[in-house]
Structures are given as structure tokens and as C-alpha cells.
Amino acid sequence: MKKILLLLLSLSAFAVQAQIYPNIGQFQNVLLYYNPAYAGSGTQIRATGIYRSQWSKYPGAPNTQVITVEAPLGKNIGGGAVLNRHAIANTLQLNFSGNVSYRIKTGRESFVQFGLKAGISQINFGAGTAFKWDENDPYISSNANRGIIGTFGAGVFYKKKSFYAGLSVPDLVLIDANKLYYDDATNKSLVKKNFFFISGIKLNVTDFIALQPNVLVRYYPTRPLNYYINLSVIFNQTFTAGIGFMYPKAMALYTNVNITPKIVLGYRYEFNTSGFALGNYGSSEILVRYGF
Template sequence: MKKYITLALLLISASASKLHAQQEAMYSQYMFNTLAINPAYAGSRNVTSATALYRNQWVGINGAPETVTFSIDAPLNSKKVGLGLQVFNDKIGITKTTGAFASYAYRIRLQKGTLAFGLQAGASQYRADFQNVSLNPDPSNDVAFNQNVNKVLVNVGTGIYYNTDRFYIGLSSPQLLNNKLTNFTVETSNVFNGQALHLFFATGYVFPLSDVFALKPSVLVKGVKGAPIEADLNATLWIKDVFAIGLQYRTKADISAMVEIQASPQIRLGYAYDRSLTKLVQFNNGSHEIMLRYEFGFEKGKILSPRYF
């Protein structure tokens, strides 16, 4: 049974047909990996910030998604400019995508917060090992599996982002070009085997409840042409700005539990565990996600307000 599930997963992800299912890598701790979806986020933390994130999705299913990403960003020119870099490796089934994107944000200081406009550009290598798929009957006459894919895809993205110490809101499209993923076409249909434009809307706010507790709800809405709109609804309770526990609901997909630790002014650790709410729950043991963030430039003894985003 696992063999058939794996094949279905890779076909949905790799073919990128006219259904245009979600193609961008998925993260439960999206609020710590905002640069991956919005280039205008670069420099918003006002210090040089580096974040590494590893996600192992649907443990127990062969060929399930596995993603590693690293990003670093910093403010420049009296914090009027933000620069960022992200590198990633995303695997699912017989497909593997490795790439890097550079981000630029122009930041405008307003009375209560900062408004930023961002651009990003980069390239990724997309590989699909179609010839290694075991099919029954003999797939020798199936042109869709006769040739592997190895393509370099250049893309650009844009976004807008506004934030204060306790609030943020952003709208972005990280990849604007509809690159074709394969050379295989079906003349009798209008199937498009390519990258689809994605739109992301994200917002969050921190409500101080007392000197000890703070509640941080956040929302990420994801849209792609031809697929249902998906939303991640998150709520995290911070305790003394050091330890946090949270829950997240991904519409018609998963529920997640999260833990965050501010180990020092420079180091933050995060962990998320997802459990499927679909029939996939019968075939996997959940998803695991680990996050590590390190921030440079703190002066010894200097007290800084907590950075929640």
C-alpha cells in the first residue's frame, strides 16, 4: 500500500498539472522562516539573523517530503535596506529541488513601525528520476516515464511587509514565473507541467496578558490558481518571553503542537509536531520540524525588547 501512496504523492507534486496543487515547501513554523515566502522581510529584525530549519513530513511513508532550509538576513544603510539569502533542498518522491535566492528590501520607517517593499531573484535545480519508477505493466511505452528531468529554473518574487514590535502583516508572491518543469506535453489537453504562481498573506499580533504571559496568534493564508485556499491558524502562549507552547490548525490537513525556547538573547530553538487530519493518518507517524535561530550583534549587557517575529 505504501508504494501506491508514494507514487500518488510524487505524481501530484511533480507533474504540477492543471490542478496546480501547493508546490512551495510547507513549514509549520512559518513565522520563523518568513524570508522563504516574503523577500520584504529581509532586515526586519534589525540585527543580522540566521535561521536553519529541517522538516521531515509524514514519517513512515516512502518518498514523503523532506526539506532543509537556511536563511540569513541583515539591515544595512541605517536600517533603510534589508538584504537576505536563502538556500534550500526539498525532496519528495523521485523529485528533488535545490536552490538559492537573494532578497532585497527597501524599508521606510513610519511613526509606529516599518513598511518594506521587497524583491528576490534566484535559481533552483529541479530533478525528477522518472526512469526509476516501477510501473506495472511494463512502462516502456509510457512517454511520461521514459526520460528523467534535470532543469535549472530561474525565478523572481516580490512582497510587501509592515511590522511593529508586536504586529506584522505581509503579502507576497515568492516565484512569479511559470517555469515548465518537464518537456512532456499532452496535445489533447491543456495540462501545464510547470511552476504555478503562489500568493501568501501573513499576519500576527502579540497580546500582553500580564507581566508573565503574552499571547501571539498568527495566520498564514496560501493561494494558488486551481487549488483550494489553505490557511494555517496559530496561537502561541509565551511565558516570561523565554518559553512558549502553541497549537496550529492547517485547514483540512493537520493539527500541530509547538514548543519554543529563547535559550539566550541570541539563540532561539523551536520544535513542531504535526498530525494528519486526513486519511493519510493511517499510513504515517506524523511530521517533525526543528528550527534554530542565531542573531548577531548583541552588545553585552544591553537589554533589548523581545523580537516575536
């Protein structure tokens, strides 16, 4: 059974990778991963690392690592970098991007930032090690299975007190010189643009308890609308417990603990609420964050 599932993962890896952006359950902690306009929105340097393991008991199941670093660079200017790795079956994708933002104040406690991103990705579909029904398959022999692509993206980010909202297209322009994501029959790109909307607000219930709902909505033209909802309960600014929902049928439990005022450790576990067998194995995320 596991071998059959691994084969299915291998066959579907191209379709998954064509979306370029694997989702992160704790998206509110890696906003720069989705939106370049988030760069430098705080008052000092911030860094976050997330390790995500999906259906971890199956060989070749998806796993993703993300590191973001961002800070103010000068008056109204912010900058940041994102490094991430994503693997599924025999396919490996390594990405790096630089991000810059410009801020316009809209009030005493509010501002809007516009951001641009330039990125580069190294793609390896692992055709040399993948299972093949036919070693002489013309598709395998005629198509590139590894190469480098470039991406340019843009976004806007608004913040007022404890509320924020952002809209971004991180892969607005894709440069695929090796035609890794092309249909040979039509000579057209198989990759569409990802559109992300992310928003959240922190609501103080008492001096020691706060609620923080966050939502991510993702639109990709060839797939159903995808959304994540996280609801956090924050106790005394040091301990967070939360529940998440992912469309169509998945739930999550997560927690964050402030080890120091600047260092946060977190864990998230996702489980499928449908009868799909892979859901029994769940997905895990480990988070380390530095900065306010």
C-alpha cells in the same frame, strides 16, 4: 501497502512540485522564505534553520529543509538569502534565492518595506529511478526530467510595534527554459503563481506572559485556499508553547526554548484529525534560530 503509497507519492510528486513552495508549519520563524520584503526588518543579523519530515515512517515521504539569513545592509536597505531543499519520492528540488528590501518609515514605531527576490532552482524528477509501467512510454522519453529554472518574486511587509503583516508573490516570474513544467499538448506552463498573506501580533497579558497569534493564507489558482493558524503562549520571553491548525483537518503542537537570549531551539508535531491513514504517522519540524 507502503509500496502502493510510495507509488502514489511518485505519481503525485510532479503536481506537488509544480507549486514550487512546500509549506512550513513554523512559518512565522521563516518569513523570508515566503516574503522578500522581510529582509533586514530587524536591527541585526538573524538566521533560522528548519528540518521538516512529513509522514516520516513511509519511504519517499516529503521532507524539507530551509535556511534563511537576513540583516540590515545600510540605511533603509535590507538583504537576505534563502537556501532550501525539498524531496518527495524520486523528486528532488534545490533552491537558492537572494532578497533585497527598501524601507519607508510611516511613523515613530512603524514602517513598510518593499522587497524583490531572484532565485534559481535545480529540479530532478528522478525519472531514471522511478517505477515505470512502460519503459517506452513516450512521455518519459520526450520530456526533460531534470534542469534549472529561475524565479523572480516581490512582496510588501508592514510592521508597527508588535504587529506585522505581509503580502507576497515569491514566484511572480518563472523562467523555465527546459520546459520542466509544461504541458506538451498545449505548450503552456503548468505552474501558477503562489500568493501569500502572513500576519501576526504579540499581546502582553502580564509582565511575564504574552499571546502571539500568527496566520498564513495561501492562494494557488488550481487548489483550494490553504491556511495555517498558530497560537503561541510566551512565558517570560524564554519558553513558548503553542497549538496550530492547518486547513482542512490537521492540528499541531509546538514549543520553543530560548537557550540564550539569541539562540532558540524548537520542535513541532502535526497530526491529521481525519481518518486518513497517513495522518497516524504525523509530521515533525525541528527549528534552530539565531538572533533577536
